[in-house]
Amino acid sequence: MFWRKKIRVTLTRxxxxxxxxxxxxxSVVFVFVVLLLFRKMAELLQKKFNSLLLRKKKxxxxxxxxxxxxxxxxxxxFAKEETHYIKGLGAVLREQPSIQGKTLTKLPRGxxxxxxxxxxxxxxxxxxxxxxxxxxxxITKVPVKIKKLTLGQKIRLNSAxxxxxxxxxxxxxxxxxxxxxxKGEKISPYKTxxxxxxxxxxxxxxxxNSVLFLTLAE
Amino acid sequence: MNLFRNxxxxxxxxxxxxxxxFGNAQEFRLRAHHVYWKNQEANTEREIDxxxxxxxxxxxxxxxxxxxxxxxxxxxxxxxISAQLGxxxxxxxxxxxxTDEINAFAAxxxxxxxxxxxxxxxxxxxxxAGVLAHELAHVDQKxxxxxxxxxxxxxxxxxxxxxVLGGASLSAKIALERLNDLAFKMLMEEGLSKEDEADAxxxxxxxxxxxxxxxxxxxxxxxxxxxxxxxxxxxILSKTHPTIEFRYxxxxxxxxxxxxxxxxxKKNEKRFQKKIATL
Numbered sequence: 001m002f003w004r005k006k007i008r009v010t011l012t013r014x015x016x017x018x019x020x021x022x023x024x025x026x027s028v029v030f031v032f033v034v035l036l037l038f039r040k041m042a043e044l045l046q047k048k049f050n051s052l053l054l055r056k057k058k059x060x061x062x063x064x065x066x067x068x069x070x071x072x073x074x075x076x077x078f079a080k081e082e083t084h085y086i087k088g089l090g091a092v093l094r095e096q097p098s099i100q101g102k103t104l105t106k107l108p109r110g111x112x113x114x115x116x117x118x119x120x121x122x123x124x125x126x127x128x129x130x131x132x133x134x135x136x137x138x139i140t141k142v143p144v145k146i147k148k149l150t151l152g153q154k155i156r157l158n159s160a161x162x163x164x165x166x167x168x169x170x171x172x173x174x175x176x177x178x179x180x181x182x183k184g185e186k187i188s189p190y191k192t193x194x195x196x197x198x199x200x201x202x203x204x205x206x207x208x209n210s211v212l213f214l215t216l217a218e
Numbered sequence: 219m220n221l222f223r224n225x226x227x228x229x230x231x232x233x234x235x236x237x238x239x240f241g242n243a244q245e246f247r248l249r250a251h252h253v254y255w256k257n258q259e260a261n262t263e264r265e266i267d268x269x270x271x272x273x274x275x276x277x278x279x280x281x282x283x284x285x286x287x288x289x290x291x292x293x294x295x296x297x298x299i300s301a302q303l304g305x306x307x308x309x310x311x312x313x314x315x316x317t318d319e320i321n322a323f324a325a326x327x328x329x330x331x332x333x334x335x336x337x338x339x340x341x342x343x344x345x346x347a348g349v350l351a352h353e354l355a356h357v358d359q360k361x362x363x364x365x366x367x368x369x370x371x372x373x374x375x376x377x378x379x380x381x382v383l384g385g386a387s388l389s390a391k392i393a394l395e396r397l398n399d400l401a402f403k404m405l406m407e408e409g410l411s412k413e414d415e416a417d418a419x420x421x422x423x424x425x426x427x428x429x430x431x432x433x434x435x436x437x438x439x440x441x442x443x444x445x446x447x448x449x450x451x452x453x454i455l456s457k458t459h460p461t462i463e464f465r466y467x468x469x470x471x472x473x474x475x476x477x478x479x480x481x482x483x484k485k486n487e488k489r490f491q492k493k494i495a496t497l
Contacts, residue, residue, distance in 0.1 A: 037231070087305070098477075136424075144306045194274050200313045201311060205297045205311075213294045214295065
């Protein structure tokens with residue numbers, strides 16, 4: 001409900017259909033239970049209400065319940081479009097839509113901002129009480145997760161003793177054997193080199209230092 | 219009033235049930251959020267996996283340059299850009315291919331390669347940053363993934379890449395391998411669409427601007443490619459990219475449209491020469 005803390009959801013069409021389905025099922029169950037209750041009540045209240053009044057009331061109540069349920073659902077799916085999130089490090093809010101514009105504040109990664117206006121590659125956004133311009137490349141509509149997916153590092157082709165271990169992912173299997181079809185011939189005509197790739201993946205990188213490296217004078 | 223008092227428990231029951239259902243809606247919203255993110259994450263994982271085997275093929279074609287200092291320099295520049303303007307969920311890898319051909323490749327999932335020939339042609343750090351930014355834009359915009367139709371549209375991820383690539387059966391693997399070959403072929407022969415390249419060029423310029431690098435350097439680099447396009451050295455590049463005139467005009471248009479003609483950025487010529495001197 002509106003007094004609860006809002007959770008922002010970015011929904012796709014497929015998500016929407018699943019949610020609608022689920023909501024429909026929920027309201028069907030709900031209406032069924034309500035109807036049962038009212039039937040019970042109708043038995044109890046037969047002497048005090050005439051049946052017409054009861055039916056009217058019943059219909060109205062069901063509508064109210066369904067409406068409330070759907071409202072709750074819609075309130076979650078609205079108010080998402082203009083919400084953006086800061087993608088990376090070193091995002092700067094500027095006074096004017098220009099790189100020479102005066103710096104207002106720096107925004108950390110993942111900050112929620114609301115877009116107000118667009119001008120070419122610049123977006124006017126609101127963050128807290130501050131308003132300013134930011135480059136469109138620095139914001140994204142998808143909520144930012146800091147967790148890095150470093151899948152490559154999980155895969156180890158060889159253990160210390162030379163025995164194959166943890167051949168969990170498909171690429172690892174292909175890397176060792178090469179994918180073969182039923183006749184035992186290699187499917188892909190291209191050569192692969194996973195050893196070189198692993199060497200590359202082992203090279204250290206540090207985001208904050210790299211950003212600093214870019215800003216340093218030569 | 220009498221009625222209300224008589225059946226108070228019924229009303230309480232109904233009201234509490236209604237509230238319970240609101241609670242469920244809230245919980246459901248959370249669940250939807252969770253499922254959405256699980257899909258998102260699964261998709262990204264598959265994308266990395268997919269890109270990983272594409273880049274293994276790239277490395278099968280060209281040897282990698284195992285010079286830690288030079289790779290570190292490239293990686294520092296690249297990671298500096300990606301940390302600010304790339305996809306936050308990815309870890310990007312930057313490698314140098316030990317070949318005299320002039321080109322740069324981006325496999326899905328954040329694997330980016332520049333050839334030694336291209337590095338030799340570059341004159342300053344702004345040009346290197348420009349080339350890396352161009353490839354980063356390909357990864358960020360998921361050009362290859364989209365062109366292969368692994369995803370219907372931007373955020374339809376539940377029906378996207380995970381479904382296509384998620385199968386564990388042999389036939390699914392074969393299909394995946396075929397797609398992988400297609401992606402590799404796209405990098406080496408067919409190329410992306412004109413629009414995608416134009417978009418990546420513009421995004422690269424935007425990144426350069428936001429990082430404070432000189433914009434004209436990137437345009438100069440494009441111009442300097444010209445004599446090599448006909449020869450063997452940049453044959454693949456000319457096959458997979460639109461003409462230099464098209465790219466140059468596209469960028470000029472972008473510069474004029476966004477009023478960037480007077481933008482003066484850094485070139486970092488000395489640092490570049492020092493780090494890349496003896497290739």
